Amino acid sequence: MHYVAIATQPLDVQALYNKLVDPQFGGIVTFIGTVRQWTAQVETTAIEYTAYTEMAVKEMTKLAAEVEAKGANVVIVHRVGHLALADEAVFVGVAAAHRAEAFDWCEYLINTVKERVPIWKKEFDTDKVRWGGPK
Incomplete structure (x- = not known):
């Protein structure tokens, strides 16, 4: 059974991991x-994430269901709001029968979340504010 959410509070990584644990x-x-802090030569001081929450949850649910139909368990949670350096912004987890599938599906999910889920990143850098990071 998948779990997806947009979070406004710090992520409880252990609790999210625990949702994946299953003897199967x-x-x-x-x-x-x-x-x-650093992306190439650009220094970031903080990030603010915003989302179209209803659509983001809908898209993350579709992605989770797609992977779960292949026999896995999925957790996807993305944080919104003002985040400081080293704060957790996103958690993607996959539990599968074997490690190869778990690795493949986890990578697929994080890449697809970044492509399809309506979440925007406003970076506060030392030289200016950027939407979506340095170009």
Whole structure:
């Protein structure tokens, strides 16, 4: 059974991981995206995420259901609001029978979340404010 959410509070990574634990699955892979300080030569001081929450949850649910139909368990949670350096911004986890599928599906999910889910990133950098990061 999948779990997806848009969170306004700090992510409880352990609790999200615990949602994946099940005796039928031998591999659990998680991705946790955090706010980093440097992107090439650009220094970030904070990030603000916003989302079209209803549509974001709908899209994340579709993605989770797609992977679960292949025999996995999925957790996808993205945080919104003002985040400081090193704060967790996104958690994607997959539990599958074997590690190879868990790795593949976790990578697929985080990449597809970034492409399809309506979440926007406003970066507060030392030189200016950027939408979506440095170009």
